Amino acid sequence: MTEHSPFDSAPDAELGVALREALAMPFGGAFVNRVRARLNQRQRSWDEELAGWFWQGLVAASLVTMLAGWGLNTFSGVAEESDASASATVASQLLDGTTPGANVLLASMTASDTP
Amino acid sequence: MTGVDEAKLAARAGRGDADAFGALIEIHEAMARRVAYAILEDREDADDAAQEGFLSAWKAINRYDSSKAFRPWLMQIVVNAARDLRRRRRVRAADPLDSVSPAAKDDPARRAGDIDLGERLRAALATLPERQRMAVVLFDAEGYAQAEIAELLGIPEGTVKSDVFHGRRALRRVLGTVKEELDD
Numbered sequence: 572m573t574e575h576s577p578f579d580s581a582p583d584a585e586l587g588v589a590l591r592e593a594l595a596m597p598f599g600g601a602f603v604n605r606v607r608a609r610l611n612q613r614q615r616s617w618d619e620e621l622a623g624w625f626w627q628g629l630v631a632a633s634l635v636t637m638l639a640g641w642g643l644n645t646f647s648g649v650a651e652e653s654d655a656s657a658s659a660t661v662a663s664q665l666l667d668g669t670t671p672g673a674n675v676l677l678a679s680m681t682a683s684d685t686p
Numbered sequence: 687m688t689g690v691d692e693a694k695l696a697a698r699a700g701r702g703d704a705d706a707f708g709a710l711i712e713i714h715e716a717m718a719r720r721v722a723y724a725i726l727e728d729r730e731d732a733d734d735a736a737q738e739g740f741l742s743a744w745k746a747i748n749r750y751d752s753s754k755a756f757r758p759w760l761m762q763i764v765v766n767a768a769r770d771l772r773r774r775r776r777v778r779a780a781d782p783l784d785s786v787s788p789a790a791k792d793d794p795a796r797r798a799g800d801i802d803l804g805e806r807l808r809a810a811l812a813t814l815p816e817r818q819r820m821a822v823v824l825f826d827a828e829g830y831a832q833a834e835i836a837e838l839l840g841i842p843e844g845t846v847k848s849d850v851f852h853g854r855r856a857l858r859r860v861l862g863t864v865k866e867e868l869d870d
Contacts (some may be wrong), residue, residue: 606737
């Protein structure tokens with residue numbers, strides 16, 4: 572074994588072993604059991620429990636928001652398309668000189684009432 | 687290293703799994719108690735502080751960042767618990783100062799007149815300022831890097847180097863004396 576100097580920047584293995592032995596505490600198993608027992612006694616409060624699910628909750632909420640946004644965007648696009656096609660049908664029939672049927676007029680009115 | 691995925695255990699503990707946290711206690715029990723003892727120099731107080739540290743860590747496990755190592759995070763909490771206990775102990779300690787260190791009083795071997803290396807090292811440690819004591823124990827005995835110790839103790843890395851140097855020099859003297867006695 573090489574002599575260790577206080578200047579060395581690497582841990583002093585010999586001193587380390589001696590220190591670990593000098594500072595060793597007895598009854599490790601009993602200590603662990605004692606802390607485990609306290610752990611089970613100590614019920615976590617609702618806010619600690621909630622905090623445990625914070626990130627999962629945040630991800631789930633983001634997904635729901637994204638899905639809702641996508642759905643809103645998609646279905647409002649479809650509604651706009653159907654409004655446009657209803658108006659187009661009335662206009663084209665009037666231009667053709669034919670009288671639009673009651674169902675076409677009704678659809679056109681309903682579409683224009685929708686905000 | 688233990689080979690156990692501590693981040694996974696900590697993640698399970700974060701979801702309220704007390705058994706997973708119990709496994710973490712088993713892994714770190716010895717080190718936490720040694721470090722607490724190095725600060726408090728009393729076995730009962732060290733156990734109380736280590737226990738308090740583990741319970742605080744259990745309470746705060748949701749704040750543990752799993753991208754970082756678990757051991758320094760836990761040890762920071764244990765060191766804080768030990769320092770808190772020492773402060774409380776100082777406040778209530780109105781009794782006169784004793785020339786014998788608590789560490790020395792703790793060991794029945796001293797009463798029998800049979801002074802061993804462990805006791806001499808504990809006595810030498812007790813003469814060091816706490817910061818030096820912590821630096822040398824964390825570096826040489828527990829294998830922490832100097833940068834980690836600096837973060838743990840809230841001091842610059844250069845100060846850690848200096849503390850390790852001075853602490854180690856004092857302890858090395860004790861080791862040398864014991865070796866010489868053994869050779870004689």
